[in-house]
Amino acid sequence: MKVNNKAIKIAVSNQKGGVGKTTTVLNLGAALAVNNRRVLLVDCDPQHHLSNWLDWEADGKPTTSDIIFSTVTKQNVDFKNCIRPCEKEKFDFIPSINLLAGMLGIIAADDNSSTVISRIFENDYFNENYDYIIFDCQTALDLLVTNVLNACDKLLIPVQADLLSYEGVEQMLDSFMRIKKDTDIRKYLLGMLVTMYQTNTRHSATIYNALKESYNDLVFNTYISYRTETKNSVGFHRSSVSDCKSVVGAQYIEAAHRIMEESENA
Template structure:
């Protein structure tokens, strides 16, 4: 039997008039992190929330998954972190009402080395979001900011965790899921202690869940036994439509709104909104 990992506190209530900043992160790749970011953002926008997705992954899959094409001289989150552009100036419309994106470019591959010698290197994103909120540009007022992190613990991810109110963890239903989750929780605890006392875990969402597979059921049971109600009731199933949607530059909710994957993300958005309302009422 695996040893339980420590849980984080419930968290602080949202700051009045400020967007709720959620870092979508997992140190392991291939867990549905980017898929969760773009489809959750779309689902939130569909219920009249205004959403900004910040793409901090050099692969830029969140950007292309929203149909935003890479351009050679496009300003991106790299330029924001380097202080060469303000966040509001790189944000682009996604084509989905109430959903915007700050795109990524391959320049982010070298960002960690360049950030190492810059002042407030772990707070570059936090400072940029603060400046964005102060500018109050038309159509740039957000209720949620989702930060899509790279699948590693580097300065890009640390910037996201330093800026975030909470972390949302996509967790693939596989054998080593709890080991990776334990490492991530330790990272959250370290960031909370040294960089961002507000940071907590908003929730863990089980992805690539296959009800025909006994392993998926066992992993779900193990994770819930360790983290309890930190794990969302909604699970994201293995679904071919979810896999197909990025090649069309669309979230699955636009590609096939009726499929089981789309419906799962709609339920997840509702569950997150309920949790946020409970925090406000606390």
């Protein structure tokens, strides 16, 4: 049964690198799937870390770049053929390859260059088959990320529990809202999720509290702890959610509950 008439599209983005974007996409996807939501993850990063994490290897079928190219050049796309099921995590994904970096010029040549990704994912195929579509973005705020932000109903910002990440938040929110002009931030921003929280120092708590003080309920109550098991989970090609003993897995499941409460039938 579908929880909403349309798939809820979430961009996971932060202009800073290495803050836990891909980890968040993977684990939230797994957490929503555990809750019987039908989930599609879309790798929109030319570095394709999400695809690597899922142990995907080139299979001759279309990737994100091919879908973008076909859309701009007005060719038909067989969406079903672009989807790979991930049996272990019970979600689907569309992989990316480094050729995606070269798609910026193709997107820029489109008459309506900021809506290429929107046009792809407003297709009935996606709305009929998924409850959630989550996009993994690269670090730069370029035309590709602008496209993803425009295509999405919601934005989730992972913020690493360190001072440099904290100091960049205000400027980053300004940049996002400049792209999504005329959008109510409280409706668009699903929240900021504090990641890599270290309980053995005071530093993480200071950053978390400062964020809460400035942005209140725009910050998830749940934070994601720094755990070696999560760092190593890349090598095992699994989410932390799939490990029932994982603290980080349980935290992502808690974060997914807030997302389901806030975004379904809103």
